Amino acid sequence: MTITTLKLNLGPQHPSTHGVLRLLLELDGEKILSCEPDIGYLHRGMEKMAEKLSYIQYLPTVDRIDYLAGFFYSELLCRIVEKALGIEIPEKVRVIRVLLLELNRISSHLLWIGAFLMDLGAVSPFFYAFRDREMILRYFEKLTGQRMMYNYFVFGGVRRDIDFLEEVENIISVVSEKLNDYDKIITENPIFLRRTLNKGILDKETALNYSITGVNLRASGVDFDYRFQDCLYKGFDIGTVVLEKGDAFTRYQARTLEIKESIKIIRQALDYLKKSAKLEQKLVNPVNLKLPEGDYYADIEAPRGLASCFVRSLGEKEPYRLKWRTGSYYSVNLLRKLLVGEFLNDAIAISGSLDIILPEVDK
Amino acid sequence: MNYLYFLYIEFLQRHNIPKLFGDITYYIIPFCIIAAALLVVVLGLVLVERKLLGFFTQRKGPNRVGWWGLLQTLADAFKLLCKENITPCKVDRFLFNLAPVLVFIPMMTALGIIPYSSEFTFVNTSTNVILYLILAAFPVLSIFLAGWASNNKYSLFGAARSISQVLSYELPMTFVILSVVVLASTMNLTGITLAQTSLWRFSGWFIFPGFLGFVILFICILAELNRCPFDLPEAESELICGYNTEYSGMRFAIFYLSEYGMLFANSLFLAVLFLGGYLSPFGKYFFSSSFLIYFEQAFWLFLKASIIVFLIIWIRATLPRLASFDLIKFSWAVLLPLSILNLFIAVIIKFMGAGLCF
Numbered sequence: 097m098t099i100t101t102l103k104l105n106l107g108p109q110h111p112s113t114h115g116v117l118r119l120l121l122e123l124d125g126e127k128i129l130s131c132e133p134d135i136g137y138l139h140r141g142m143e144k145m146a147e148k149l150s151y152i153q154y155l156p157t158v159d160r161i162d163y164l165a166g167f168f169y170s171e172l173l174c175r176i177v178e179k180a181l182g183i184e185i186p187e188k189v190r191v192i193r194v195l196l197l198e199l200n201r202i203s204s205h206l207l208w209i210g211a212f213l214m215d216l217g218a219v220s221p222f223f224y225a226f227r228d229r230e231m232i233l234r235y236f237e238k239l240t241g242q243r244m245m246y247n248y249f250v251f252g253g254v255r256r257d258i259d260f261l262e263e264v265e266n267i268i269s270v271v272s273e274k275l276n277d278y279d280k281i282i283t284e285n286p287i288f289l290r291r292t293l294n295k296g297i298l299d300k301e302t303a304l305n306y307s308i309t310g311v312n313l314r315a316s317g318v319d320f321d322y323r324f325q326d327c328l329y330k331g332f333d334i335g336t337v338v339l340e341k342g343d344a345f346t347r348y349q350a351r352t353l354e355i356k357e358s359i360k361i362i363r364q365a366l367d368y369l370k371k372s373a374k375l376e377q378k379l380v381n382p383v384n385l386k387l388p389e390g391d392y393y394a395d396i397e398a399p400r401g402l403a404s405c406f407v408r409s410l411g412e413k414e415p416y417r418l419k420w421r422t423g424s425y426y427s428v429n430l431l432r433k434l435l436v437g438e439f440l441n442d443a444i445a446i447s448g449s450l451d452i453i454l455p456e457v458d459k
Numbered sequence: 460m461n462y463l464y465f466l467y468i469e470f471l472q473r474h475n476i477p478k479l480f481g482d483i484t485y486y487i488i489p490f491c492i493i494a495a496a497l498l499v500v501v502l503g504l505v506l507v508e509r510k511l512l513g514f515f516t517q518r519k520g521p522n523r524v525g526w527w528g529l530l531q532t533l534a535d536a537f538k539l540l541c542k543e544n545i546t547p548c549k550v551d552r553f554l555f556n557l558a559p560v561l562v563f564i565p566m567m568t569a570l571g572i573i574p575y576s577s578e579f580t581f582v583n584t585s586t587n588v589i590l591y592l593i594l595a596a597f598p599v600l601s602i603f604l605a606g607w608a609s610n611n612k613y614s615l616f617g618a619a620r621s622i623s624q625v626l627s628y629e630l631p632m633t634f635v636i637l638s639v640v641v642l643a644s645t646m647n648l649t650g651i652t653l654a655q656t657s658l659w660r661f662s663g664w665f666i667f668p669g670f671l672g673f674v675i676l677f678i679c680i681l682a683e684l685n686r687c688p689f690d691l692p693e694a695e696s697e698l699i700c701g702y703n704t705e706y707s708g709m710r711f712a713i714f715y716l717s718e719y720g721m722l723f724a725n726s727l728f729l730a731v732l733f734l735g736g737y738l739s740p741f742g743k744y745f746f747s748s749s750f751l752i753y754f755e756q757a758f759w760l761f762l763k764a765s766i767i768v769f770l771i772i773w774i775r776a777t778l779p780r781l782a783s784f785d786l787i788k789f790s791w792a793v794l795l796p797l798s799i800l801n802l803f804i805a806v807i808i809k810f811m812g813a814g815l816c817f
Contacts, residue, residue: 104612111699126616126783217687217780223516287688287779440616441691441782 101129104440108137114211115454119431121443128443131435133428138458146418151177151251152382154414159245161420162456164207167193167200168398169420170249171328172405175394177251180387180409181380188372189253190328195365196236196248197328197396198358199264202271203232204399205351205358208451212348213282215448216291221282228274231267235260251385253377261369268359275352283349292345296434296446299342306433307426310401312450315350316342322397332364344449351451386413400424400451422456489581493570501719502532508719508772515776539715542708547610550705554608558601559706559713565597566720573727574649576737576756587648588636591728595632595683598721599625602685602692605714606702617701620783621692624682627790632679634798635672638805639665639732652736660742664735668808672801673733675794677767680725682790684718687775691783722771723764730763 107118116137122129142161146154151173158173159166171193178185185193210225233243238260240248248255282288298308303316313320314337321336323329337353339346387409395404401423408417427450434450435443464485471481506521506528513520521528546555571581572590584590599621606618640646642665643654657663666673682689693701703714730736737756739745744752781789 102612213779217690218778219512219687220516220776223518227517281777285779287781290785291779291782439783441780 099124108134114448114452117428117452117454117457119435119447121435121440123440126440128435128438128440131432131443133431135428135454135457138454140455140459142459143418143420146415148414150382150413151385151387151415154418155250156245156247159247160455161422161459162204162398162400162403162424162453163244164204164453165200165399166244166246167196167249168396168403169405170247171197172394172396172403174249174251175328175396176392176405176407177380177385177387179394180390180392180407181251183252183380185253186375186377188369188375189377190330191365191368191372192254192258192375193249194328194332195258195264195362195369196239196246198361198365199232199235199267201358201399202355202362203229205355206232206271208351208399209278209282209348212445212448212451213288215444216288218282218288221278224274224278224281228271231270235263235267238263251380251382253379254375257375258369261366264362264366268362272356272359275355278352283352289345291442291445292348292449293343295344295442296438296449297341297343298430298434302430302433303342306430308401308423308430309426310397310399310423311337311350311354312347312401312423312427314338315346316340322395322402326395326397328396329361332361335360344445347449347451384413386411387415398423400453400456401426420459422459424452424454424456427452428457486582489571490567493567493581497567497570497716497720500723501716502536504719504723504768505532505535505715507768508775511769511772512776515773536712539712540709544708544710545705547705549610551608551610554604555705556710558605558608559710560601561604562598562601562714562717565594566717566724569594569724569728570720572648573724573731573760574652574736575760576753577649579753579757580649583647583649586646588640588646588651591648592633592636595680595721595725595728596625596629598717602702605706609702609705611705613698613700614702614704617692617698617704620698621685621702623783623787624685624689624691627787628679628682628794631675631790631794631798632683634795634802635669635676635679636732638669638672638798638802641802641805641809642668644809648731648736652731652738655735655738657742661735661738661740664733664738666733669733669801669805671797671804673729675798675801676729676732677770678794680729681771681774682786684722684725684771686722686771688778688781689786690780691786722768726764726767726771727760729767730760734763734767736760736763 102123104121104123105118106121108116118134118137120132120134122131140160142157145157155170155173158169161169206225206229210222213221236246237243239258240246240255298312298316300317303313303318308316309320317338317340319336319338321334323334323336335357337350337357339350387407389409389411392407392409393404395402402421403423404421406419406421407415410416430450431447434446438446467485468478468481472478509531510520510528521531524530524534546552568582569591572584572587574580574583602621603618606614606621609615639651643651645651645654655663655665681687685692692698693703698704703711706714737760739755739759744755746752746755
């Protein structure tokens with residue numbers, strides 16, 4: 097008797113692939129024998145586009161690389177330009193950027209919690225997470241005029257002075273309160289535990305071999321958080337979450353704990369900003385902005401892992417080559433290994449727990 | 460033959476219509492009534508579910524069409540009626556069209572055998588319970604047909620999951636129903652209801668000796684209905700829409716309709732078995748005229764069923780989906796031994812004498 101296997105085409109239009117990821121699965125019953133991720137359905141030519149645009153023209157588009165964490169990518173591009181021109185950003189700009197980055201991280205993690213629970217079949221947490229995320233988006237809208245594509249960081253500073261600080265205070269107090277509610281409805285739920293505990297275990301070795309970064313790596317027991325080396329976070333007391341087990345539940349736990357750590361950082365930033373004077377900054381004139389010839393590189397700890405930007409400039413108005421490194425790209429590759437031997441519904445939980453977001457993968 | 464039958468025949472004879480006509484139509488009219496009532500019930504149920512889910516998730520739910528969104532489901536049903544019935548080219552046409560028809564039959568019949576009031580049971584046989592047990596498991600046949608005929612891998616997965624689910628939850632369900640049959644010493648649903656009458660208010664309801672059974676049957680019904688957390692056959696995040704992925708227009712609406720019809724029928728059934736059916740929880744009825752009593756009895760039954768429906772919706776808003784392996788393990792390793800234990804307890808209570816404390 098020959099064993100026949102079933103080829104299942106999961107995606108690109110599938111409710112649980114968070115965008116347009118296509119997974120070619122080979123199934124025996126509901127057991128996955130092999131998995132081949134197929135990416136590129138959301139390719140927008142982000143890197144090629146940079147070669148034709150001047151830096152200030154390119155700046156608004158980088159928010160779209162990861163639409164859930166736009167601040168991180170515009171921060172990266174700004175940092176490249178500032179590095180190349182040797183500009184030191186004022187202290188207050190630095191703190192404003194940290195505040196917004198961490199708020200953005202919280203909103204990104206909140207959305208992930210909702211989407212992950214949606215993958216597991218629970219409807220309500222999705223709405224609860226969106227309700228809390230909505231407050232953050234409202235604040236961003238007030239401050240920058242946009243809910244998702246902020247275009248707020250500019251070369252050498254920010255577009256306008258920060259405002260509505262009491263709203264940030266309100267947000268963090270509400271979010272830290274609601275996290276306890278999430279614990280009640282999610283973490284103490286036996287079905288949730290059954291579905292995530294010991295599912296999709298990612299060990300230290302594999303995580304490092306597959307270049308996994310960010311929360312997924314820290315949930316596997318590797319203490320690597322780029323924020324400690326980041327000069328942007330200088331002077332901040334940063335706590336990082338390193339957990340051992342590396343299964344889907346640990347990744348969930350790590351993300352919720354990281355929200356709490358972000359809240360602590362925001363508190364520190366708020367303390368500084370409340371006492372600080374009016375913002376004084378010297379912005380770079382973006383017209384005819386030319387980076388001196390050379391290679392420039394910058395990293396940042398984005399919600400989905402280490403994000404990096406590489407620019408080679410030949411002294412022109414536009415870069416000769418611009419390359420992005422994003423965390424999700426490597427997580428997608430990991431599916432090839434993690435999903436083998438799992439059942440179909442566990443596979444959905446595992447791929448959900450890795451927090452893959454497709455615009456970031458396809459760029 | 461019951462009271463209503465004689466009333467009907469008498470009415471016809473007064474107008475010189477032969478008895479044969481009455482004998483035939485007496486069995487057809489109830490189904491017309493059910494079909495009409497069903498539409499209202501299902502439309503209401505869908506609205507209630509959407510409203511409640513809205514409240515659970517801090518939204519308003521449908522509130523645009525009609526006052527308080529009351530006409531929303533009507534508008535949805537109308538939209539589905541107007542939509543094109545797409546039959547994909549590679550499906551098995553005959554089975555594909557047969558499945559929505561078949562899914563309707565058990566639901567209509569199941570609603571017909573529920574005793575709505577002491578004189579108002581459309582089909583009253585001496586072994587109603589067995590009939591119900593068969594009818595409750597019947598929709599899985601059309602689910603399987605739909606999944607198989609659709610020629611779609613996701614549909615097939617949904618159908619296969621549905622079959623394995625129903626097969627494993629059928630056994631504990633049967634044991635629990637058996638325990639009720641033991642307690643009531645009858646297989647007739649009206650008899651079971653009457654066996655729950657007691658001197659003091661609701662103390663005779665079988666939920667008290669058989670609370671374990673009530674919980675098990677409730678879980679089994681969730682599984683049988685493919686409701687959350689057992690909604691694996693139509694797991695949205697895994698199988699897109701499961702067995703009805705390929706259906707559109709009115710055929711999809713019929714699946715939807717029968718799903719909610721079955722939800723209501725099962726809630727009624729649970730209310731009859733454990734919550735005293737149409738009996739008033741106060742031990743006596745508010746109305747004294749025999750005609751109004753029927754309506755009051757139906758009201759109590761609907762109220763009890765609504766509480767169960769509310770519970771089912773509440774669970775849907777709260778729990779994530781079980782994994783397929785856990786689902787079957789849960790049935791065989793937990794529910795089956797417990798349901799046998801429940802039957803054992805029921806037998807002991809019966810043996811000790813039913814009049815001991817109830």
